[in-house]
Amino acid sequence: MADSSSQARIILEDGTEFEGESFGHESSCAGEVVAYIGQAGLPQLLTDPAMRGVVLVLSQPVAGASGIPNDSDDALGLSESLESGEIQVAGLAVADYCGDSTRSDGNRGLSKWLKRHQIPAVSGIDTRALIRRLASRGTMRGKILSSVGRDVSFSSASQANQPAHVSVKRSVAYGSGPRKILLVDAGARNSVIRRLVTPETTVLRVPCAHDYGKEQFDGIVIAGSPGDPTSCDRTAAILGAAFERKKPVFAVGQGAVILGMAAGASPYRMSMGHRGPGIPCVDLETGRCWITAQNHGYGIRDDSLPAGWYPTFLNNADNTIEGFASEKGLFSGVLFQPEGSPGPRDTAWLYDRFLSAVVSGGTHA
DSSP states (O other), rough: OSSOOOOOEETTTTSSSEEEEOOOOOOOEEEEEEOOSSSOOHHHHHTTGGGGTEEEEOSOOOTTTTOOOOOOTTTTTTTTOOSSSOOOEEEEEEBOOOOGGOOOOOOOHHHHHHHHHHHEESSSSSSHHHHHHHHHHOOOEEEEEESOOOOOOOGGGGGSGGGGGGOOOOOOEEEOSSSEEEEEEEEEHHHHHHHOOOTTTTEEEEETOOOOSSSSOOOEEEEOOOSSGGGOHHHHHHHHHHHHGOOOOOEEOOOOOOHHHHTTEEEEEEEEEEEEEEEEEEETTTOEEEEEEEEEEEEEOOOOOOTTTTEEEOOOTTTTTTEEEGGGGGGGEESSSOOOOSSSSSTTTTHHHHHHHHTTOOOOO
């Protein structure tokens, strides 16, 4: 039950409406409506740059029971509990909200956190019916309207969800190791940076359209990408030109779609996307099935991989490509999040393999 008794509703662009109660900021918003299937770690999920500008619907029955941890920074200056410096979603919709009045552990309440960051949220709606609607009709735009907020147009939904809106504006360095990794920031999460920094590496986080063609580096990682990754044609062109230098390249999340574009493959928008902490993927090299965390709405067409590129992971539910590689794995990408957060870290060994290639000068151990 929400603490506030004011009314709110979520409206899809096909005219479907769901009535509920407001428990976030008393304002309205529009965005692409996406569903996260599974139990979410809300502090990480709501601050994931891949969620930029979306209206997020949670499948879990209750939200807010754990609160939001009081945040602090780690040794790298990154938030220990959040994936970026702000809430990225435009709005939130849940079936039931566990009120702030239950907090006794020192954590912040979800409602107060949303209000402070001016994020509208609605509870008490039939999220099962809403998610089934999205599954049958495909992802569509929608808006949350508060009873005291102004109306907004559906057309405003895509104004702030592009990679350039979440990328750093200037380069930032982390670590002090001898090997230099360029992290192309199309929406990089804090947990990705932490996974790349070792005693052997320095991570230089650069804007998504940064041209590093004349720079020295030992490896490239491209991470993130909210919204439509096909808007990153310049990012893909710069990456494609870097292939000639035969340095290790690793892409995660929708960064893998940009990698595919750089190779000449064709991206496509998925009907509903893959968003959840428990999505099974089959490693085509070993036949082993891994449980992965995912948050992407675009994929790569399996018949568009150019010569020399091959799939490495397939989704065990719908058989779509979840990973691909070239040059015996020197260039590789996965559409899932090996670092988890939220979700399992069972495939974190992919980072170890990439880092091994960086340290060894471009060869896998």
